[in-house]
Amino acid sequence: MRHRIWARLGDIPLRWRLTAWYVLLLAVILGGFSAFIYVNMSLSLKKGLDAVLLSQGEQVLSSMDTENGRPRLDPNLSLLPGTYFAFYDANGKIVSTNLPADLAARMPVADLAGNQPATVETPGTEWRVLLVPVREQGQQAYRVLVARSEEEAENPLDRLLLFILIAIPLTLVLAAGGGLFLARRALSPIDHIAAKARRISATDLQRRLDLPHGNDEVGHLVATLDEMLDRLDRAFQRQRQFTADASHELRTPLAVIRSQAEAVLQRQHSPGEYRQALEVIRDQTEWMGNLVAKLLILARSDDSQEQLEREPLDLGDLVAGVAAEFQGMAADKGLLLKTRIKDQLRIQGDQTRLTQLLANLVENAIKYTPAGEVTITLERSGREALLQVQDTGVGIPAEHLPHIFERFYRVDKARSRAEGGFGLGLAICDWIARAHGGRITVASTVGRGTTFKVRLPLE
Ligand SMILES: Nc1ncnc2c1ncn2[C@@H]1O[C@H](COP(=O)(O)OP(=O)(O)OP(=O)(O)O)[C@@H](O)[C@H]1O
Ligand SMILES: [Mg+2]
Structure with missing residues (x-):
């Protein structure tokens, strides 16, 4: 089920998916950022409001004097616009106020702690209030209440919220448009490549995409x-x-x-x-x-159908077997066929194929050597078995050496044909060596002879 959903998503063009991811990411970042700013601003506005209230409370206190032994509010008291006050006597009766009378009466003065800003709700308005106790020479407490509407802090917050609610979707729409445009631009070369590649078929493989391209x-x-x-x-x-x-x-x-x-x-x-x-x-x-x-x-x-049938085998036995088989052919040409088995070596290999490899090399050596000798050497070289077939024959000119492992490549066509050669033997040797994880190389001097070296990894 989940697998199918992902497969479905894979059908959506890449530019849409890129844009969707990009917009989603942007939405999360913008949302988080806005929430952070909103909360911070709300806190600092509330703090500001409280600071104003406290300073207004101090102002009220400092303008107190006494009349007939009772605290009295300076009639010329001047407060900030939007600051309300109510002055209560010890019995909680309002002595003076600039609040509408019913509102002043609603303030829950009895429930408020002194000198601590609090929020009070009246129908229609929320107030931030501060109750300041006034003590005059041990007399019972008079109290002053200062209040400001919380709207002062809430209005900017509401404006911020409105701004956020408009700005984020707008930004996301713009970002989606821009992102889609950019993704399309970035990916358009790929469509182009696909279209060109589609036009190249097996019959015109010499064509190239040939598109101008940078280092990206x-x-x-x-x-x-x-x-x-x-x-x-x-x-x-x-x-x-x-x-x-x-x-x-x-x-x-x-x-x-x-x-x-x-x-x-x-x-x-x-x-x-x-x-x-x-x-x-x-x-x-x-x-x-x-x-x-x-x-x-x-x-x-x-097409790698031809699997090797690997088994543990003794290379010395293999060399001896092939040499014995070719003794007759060498003797017919008056050649000496020698073997030098320096180390007894065992490998995991395909007996038939390796025999074929060595037989091809020995057959070549005998074919292309008019007089002299052919030597097969087996020795260990590090972690490899080194098999060499050396002759004193006609040799191979340097310019042909890089090609002799190619199929149907013969140095001297007429001569090889006369010898019954197709030019396939070495191509097969090369394949067999590589299929065993090894390699075959050649060194030759015209007129002096040729040496083929086969290296095969030991077990
Ligand atoms: N020992 C050698 N000395 C001189 N020339 C060689 C020797 N071995 C191979 N060559 C040259 O390399 C060519 C390719 O060898 P390869 O064994 O692939 O083909 P071939 O012997 O001509 O035919 P095939 O092995 O298919 O019957 C040969 O035609 C020959 O010219
Ligand atoms: Mg051959």
Whole structure:
């Protein structure tokens, strides 16, 4: 349920959500701020009113004199406008006052404590009053009441409240408008990016967003998307090239098979001639079969379908096994195939794939070495197993070295073809090494020989 509400909120355009949050936050801040000011102002106005009352009370006291032994209020007493007084004798009878008579009578003089401001309500008005006891030479207390209407403090408060009630909603409306405008401006490049990105499809990946951008978040987004398009473009081109190369490779043997078949079908042949034609066809299909097998490995490695089947295995055994398999091929070419297993090393690896890796390297070494020797070395190098295949062959010119792990890359096309090579072996080796968390590198000198190094992390 909650999840669904959040999902719903996610449908609302970002600029609306940003504005809503912003206005909500502003409302809370303004509300809190206004309440603080209101309470403070109310307190200080009440305090002010009390201070006026106290000073008026003192004024009344200082203007007292005595007549016939009784306290008497100076007839010329002058108080602030809006200050009322009532002078009571010891029995609570009003001696003199400037209040309307009924109001003066209503004041609860008996209930009031002396010298302490208090609030008294009469119909229509609230009063702030102060009762000042007057003692003359031990006589019974006369009392003076001073009073001011509380409106004095309440009117400014009411005006403040009115102001707050108008100003806050107005501010919020203006802020919402401004916020929406700003959010729209800030987010409009994103709409623009989305619209441009939508127009780029798999067939025109060489296009870029190409939007002018600064060094801000939007700029980073544009740059990141353009970089992603670069990578996609390169990957697509590689894939296209791969398909084109593969088709091209398959055309030659197909043409050979077809021409053989047509030649045979044209007229009667001797059994020997049939046999020869069938042998050519068999060789070509074998060659195609090898190619298709390698293509399949690479195609699967691309969509990471080809999972490794890791198991603990002894690299020394693996090297010895591969070397034994290639002894015959090396001997046929008059080459010496040696192994140097310096350390016994075990790793978690896919036996089939690692065998394939080493076989590809040894096969290459034998293929591209007219005379001399091929050495396979296994040793530990830090936390890695280091496998080297070294030959004394033709070597690889420096300008080709960066490319030889690319698919279908052959240094000397004619020669590799003659040797039955597709240019896929090293691409497969590279994938196998990386799938094991390792890497493969090459060093070579033309005319002196080549060394391939494979590093695989130990368990
Ligand atoms: N040991 C080596 N000495 C000299 N050149 C080499 C050596 N190993 C590889 N190369 C060069 O690198 C190219 C790529 O090697 P790779 O193993 O990928 O292809 P290939 O051997 O031609 O064909 P494939 O292995 O697919 O049958 C080769 O064509 C060859 O030119
Ligand atoms: Mg090869």
